[in-house]
Amino acid sequence: MKKKIYSLLLLLFFVTPLFAQTVSQNGFIIKGQVVDSLTNETVPYATLSIALASTPQTPVKLLACDEDGKFESSLNATGNYIMFLQSIGKSPARKTFTISENRKTLDLGQIYMQEDNQRLDEVTVVAQKPLVKVEIDKLTYSLEDDPEAVTNNTLDMLRKVPMITVDGEDKIQLKGSENFKIYLNGKPSNMLSSNNASDVLKSMPASSVKNIEVITEPGAKYDAEGVGGIINIVTTRNSLQGYTGTVRADASALGRFGAGANLSVKAGKFGITGNYNYRHQNSPWTDAETIRDTKGENPSQLKQIGRNKNKGPFQFGSVEVSYEIDTLNLLTVGANLFNGNMKNNSESNVDMNYYDEASNYKYRSVGYGKYTFGSTDLSLDYQRSTRKKDELFTVSYRFSNSPDDSESRTVYSGISNYPTYMPPLNSRWETNEAYTNEHTVQFDYTTPIREGQTLETGLKYINRQNNSNTDNLHFIDSTGLWTENEYNPSSEFRHKQHIYSVYAGYTLKVDKWGFKAGVRGEGTALNVKFEDSPQKNFKTDYYDVVPNGTISYQLNMAQQIRIGYNMRIQRPGIWYLNPYVNTTDPENISYGNPKLDSEKSHNINLNYSMFAQKININVSANYSFLNNAIERYTFINNETGVAESTFGNIGKRHQAGSYGYIRWNPVKFFNISLNGGVNYVSYKAESRNLENDGVSGRLFSNAQFILPKDINITLYGGYSSPWISLQGKGSSFYHAGFNVNKSFLDKKLTVTLSCNSPFWKSMKMTNETSDPVFAMKSTNHWRTRDFSIRVSYRFGTLKDSIKKVRRGIMNDDAKSGGNSGGGEGGGGGM
Structure with a gap:
């Protein structure tokens, strides 16, 4: 039986990437490089958000630069666009450009960003909506940015969260221990603090969850309870007018x-x-x-x-x-x-x-x-x-x-x-x-x-x-x-x-x-x-x-x-x-x-x-x-x-x-x-x-x-x-x-x-x-x-x-x- 498991893992890691390469990409190509305006040094991992100029609040593409500040991406339609740039320690910047039928590839060249005194307390790089971010006392896995959450249940999604495992009996462990606490929206919920936690999470649609937080170093504001840490289930708050x-x-x-x-x-x-x-x-x-x-x-x-x-x-x-x-x-x-x-x-x-x-x-x-x-x-x-x-x-x-x-x-x-x-x-x-x-x-x-x-x-x-x-x-x-x-x-x-x-x-x-x-x-x-x-x-x-x-x-x-x-x-x-x-x-x-x-x-x-x-x-x-x-x-x-x-x-x-x-x-x-x-x-x-x-x-x-x-x-x-x-x-x-x-x-x-x-x-x-x-x-x-x-x-x-x-x-x-x-x-x- 172990051979079947090992074979499956090998299939996931070696065969599926080859299959992925067969999927074709269509549309228009844009590329460029983000650099510092004073030192001319590259700005690695800058976050880019691209939208039509007529609807700047609705991004059509989210991506990030590589370690050399370079980026390349595709767009599906012609038109006037605006690009918003963000990076830790830099002031936000923007760049406008136009995509036309007579130019399939557009090189924007160097795009400059200036230093900013603002300090951020977390490392978050958006690369087509990142699923994981780390802060000073916790790790967050974003379910709302994971396509699988549309129809999976929350227990299934827990299997993808770093440091959390779910075994064959649906038993949940945090860092290999069952000694932890589960919260719902930052509050203890008795339906998740009993023998029935797995059953409840199996019945909870992942689409109703915004993210899952793993708090391995709970601060003084949290109860001293929970030897292994805290798993916090944060439900969606997308209720608008x-x-x-x-x-x-x-x-x-x-x-x-x-x-x-x-x-x-x-x-x-x-x-x-x-x-x-x-x-x-x-x-x-x-x-x-x-x-x-x-x-x-x-x-x-x-x-x-x-x-x-x-x-x-x-x-x-x-x-x-x-x-x-x-x-x-x-x-x-x-x-x-x-x-x-x-x-x-x-x-x-x-x-x-x-x-x-x-x-x-x-x-x-x-x-x-x-x-x-x-x-x-x-x-x-x-x-x-x-x-x-x-x-x-x-x-x-x-x-x-x-x-x-x-x-x-x-x-x-x-x-x-x-x-x-x-x-x-x-x-x-x-x-x-x-x-x-x-x-x-x-x-x-x-x-x-x-x-x-x-x-x-x-x-x-x-x-x-x-x-x-x-x-x-x-x-x-x-x-x-x-x-x-x-x-x-x-x-x-x-x-x-x-x-x-x-x-x-x-x-x-x-x-x-x-x-x-x-x-x-x-x-x-x-x-x-x-x-x-x-x-x-x-x-x-x-x-x-x-x-x-x-x-x-x-x-x-x-x-x-x-x-x-x-x-x-x-x-x-x-x-x-x-x-x-x-x-x-x-x-x-x-x-x-x-x-x-x-x-x-x-x-x-x-x-x-x-x-x-x-x-x-x-x-x-x-x-x-x-x-x-x-x-x-x-x-x-x-x-x-x-x-x-x-x-x-x-x-x-x-x-x-x-x-x-x-x-x-x-x-x-x-x-x-x-x-x-x-x-x-x-x-x-x-x-x-x-x-x-x-x-x-x-x-x-x-x-x-x-x-x-x-x-x-x-x-x-x-x-x-x-x-x-x-x-x-x-x-x-x-x-x-x-x-x-x-x-x-x-x-x-x-x-x-x-x-x-x-x-x-x-x-x-x-x-x-x-x-x-x-x-x-x-x-x-x-x-x-x-x-x-x-x-x-x-x-x-x-x-x-x-x-x-x-x-x-x-x-x-x-x-x-x-x-x-x-x-x-x-x-x-x-």
């Missing part, structure tokens, strides 16, 4: 279908932006096998063979209303809603074999589960600007409710020789009602203090309550009644947090240098109650001081290098804290740990970027370490022989990695990119006598053809080696596929046909877990080959942008289960 919208639908051969719409309206001082998305999935059965070997006086082997499937709908939407009170005051009200209802069916045959055969037992289980999850976020933001440029004051309030309820029933049959020292295999009915409520108030202030210097400061308070109510019943055959399960009694759990923080940050720009530093103080008052066991109640308080700093240097107009340090903390969310004991599988039970402390990490990052006309490169290296990492661990209960999994602050984790991104655009109708990395991680948990280390890597490639007649073809593929955990390793994975889309009706209607995994029908994923007492291997097989169709239609007309507040609340301090995420470009918050 008038209205615009999109409707879409999709379906796949694997039982998934969905539909959605978004609408933006601007009328006077009012602006409204909203969207709604619905998705239903009915996945095929997944085959699963688990084998666990346990050492000891009476060694044993547990074998579980079964299958499971999930089906059900989920939906999400958002609405934001903004009102421009006057030129200096802006009010915004927003709501994000997310709801899902999934059903799970499972069946399993269990065989336990001991060295002493008299102890062998077996049984069969059939399970049914129902899960209801979601979130409601309501926000109110007031922004006050002043006559002083870039001075800004923001007051924000946010309420969030996140239910996470589950219900499961399990029936057992074929029971043979089941031991009496274990809980009886009566039919079980378990329910857990869990939710989190948050109230947040925040104040932010930003002001320039002198040329090239900016000061930002703010305050924040969060009142967070995590609740969990559990009912565990089992069926007694002799009475015919459901009664309380004394082996796993019901419980009521309350977990309250009061979090208060203050921050200050300072930015300085001097010539080619950029400096950014800040400090944040966060205090937490914690109160934990067990309503049915008050003797377990406890309270605690702790305070963290979190520094950060970044230095950047602009090597030239297209290259930048930066180094940064930041400290991050990670507070456990309800997923980690909930003491509810999940006994759906009697041989493998799991529960949370309400006594978890926040983990603290120290991170050092080094980054180099180069963006030229035809090639973009971004390379980074980083190192991080934690001494109290929250790790999931599994052990064998000596009394019952059952595997129990929970969480603890038991780990020391060191990680070093290097990540690279390269995009080559040899001609305007073809581009190819590589995105990948390699990292070494070391775990050690002395209290559990556990340690592990290893190297893992990943490589993804994407090739795109922009053909005549509004046809786009995309080929993609990738491979990732097994990831390393405290007690073992995960599975390697591979993927490949292609998309073909065609636009109609003046690009308003777009149809996309897709194929995923054309070379293999199914995939095997294997996870290995062990300690000195046991070794466990779990294998899953599921169908991956899929064909799908997507249709979208765009309508409406616009004239003037909606204004929205530039700061808002982003609660990124709670560590959630599964993919957790969260930042907004230009947004801020504590």
Whole structure:
């Protein structure tokens, strides 16, 4: 199988460029060279925008000069044109010229630009709309400039973003780590801070996203939460005077279908932006096998063979209303809603074999589960600007409710020789009602203090309550009644947090240098109650001081290098804290740990970027370490022989990695990119006598053809080696596929046909877990080959942008289960 992956990558890199060369170019040719007016030195990578003289605000061509200041491009029609020139450190310039039928090639000669005292804090070279730009504390990938975003979903586009990977199980990683936060428009969104982040992003059309920001060095204005950094999904803000919208639908051969719409309206001082998305999935059965070997006086082997499937709908939407009170005051009200209802069916045959055969037992289980999850976020933001440029004051309030309820029933049959020292295999009915409520108030202030210097400061308070109510019943055959399960009694759990923080940050720009530093103080008052066991109640308080700093240097107009340090903390969310004991599988039970402390990490990052006309490169290296990492661990209960999994602050984790991104655009109708990395991680948990280390890597490639007649073809593929955990390793994975889309009706209607995994029908994923007492291997097989169709239609007309507040609340301090995420470009918050 690896040979197929390597062959695909070779095809993408060597065969497709040859194909690209066969596409012909027509029209008129213009060329020239940009030079400095005083020194006569060339101006490399100057940005050029060409428009008809009659419509100067509507560019017909965007390009950039090469390293010698030279440019050459084609135009499709005759007429009078105007060229606008921009370059870092130069005053904007313009040049008029005329294209006529009797001259197919026009040499404009040397075009002069003058020095300018203006300093810029980022390296951005526009070469037919660049997809990536680097600033002092983040990297931005522009989806609105990527043709693939017209019909792809946002999860697919994440695979193209530097430092982000998405594996075969749609698990998102940032710099090889799952420990990060995802924001939506600079604010935390609970629908993206849970196990369902991948499903939501898979349902979110990429055409509704403006750009994706990767914030690897979060400043003091961000919550100290998110060890690996922040991924910020910034949605489109192209709602102008008038209205615009999109409707879409999709379906796949694997039982998934969905539909959605978004609408933006601007009328006077009012602006409204909203969207709604619905998705239903009915996945095929997944085959699963688990084998666990346990050492000891009476060694044993547990074998579980079964299958499971999930089906059900989920939906999400958002609405934001903004009102421009006057030129200096802006009010915004927003709501994000997310709801899902999934059903799970499972069946399993269990065989336990001991060295002493008299102890062998077996049984069969059939399970049914129902899960209801979601979130409601309501926000109110007031922004006050002043006559002083870039001075800004923001007051924000946010309420969030996140239910996470589950219900499961399990029936057992074929029971043979089941031991009496274990809980009886009566039919079980378990329910857990869990939710989190948050109230947040925040104040932010930003002001320039002198040329090239900016000061930002703010305050924040969060009142967070995590609740969990559990009912565990089992069926007694002799009475015919459901009664309380004394082996796993019901419980009521309350977990309250009061979090208060203050921050200050300072930015300085001097010539080619950029400096950014800040400090944040966060205090937490914690109160934990067990309503049915008050003797377990406890309270605690702790305070963290979190520094950060970044230095950047602009090597030239297209290259930048930066180094940064930041400290991050990670507070456990309800997923980690909930003491509810999940006994759906009697041989493998799991529960949370309400006594978890926040983990603290120290991170050092080094980054180099180069963006030229035809090639973009971004390379980074980083190192991080934690001494109290929250790790999931599994052990064998000596009394019952059952595997129990929970969480603890038991780990020391060191990680070093290097990540690279390269995009080559040899001609305007073809581009190819590589995105990948390699990292070494070391775990050690002395209290559990556990340690592990290893190297893992990943490589993804994407090739795109922009053909005549509004046809786009995309080929993609990738491979990732097994990831390393405290007690073992995960599975390697591979993927490949292609998309073909065609636009109609003046690009308003777009149809996309897709194929995923054309070379293999199914995939095997294997996870290995062990300690000195046991070794466990779990294998899953599921169908991956899929064909799908997507249709979208765009309508409406616009004239003037909606204004929205530039700061808002982003609660990124709670560590959630599964993919957790969260930042907004230009947004801020504590």
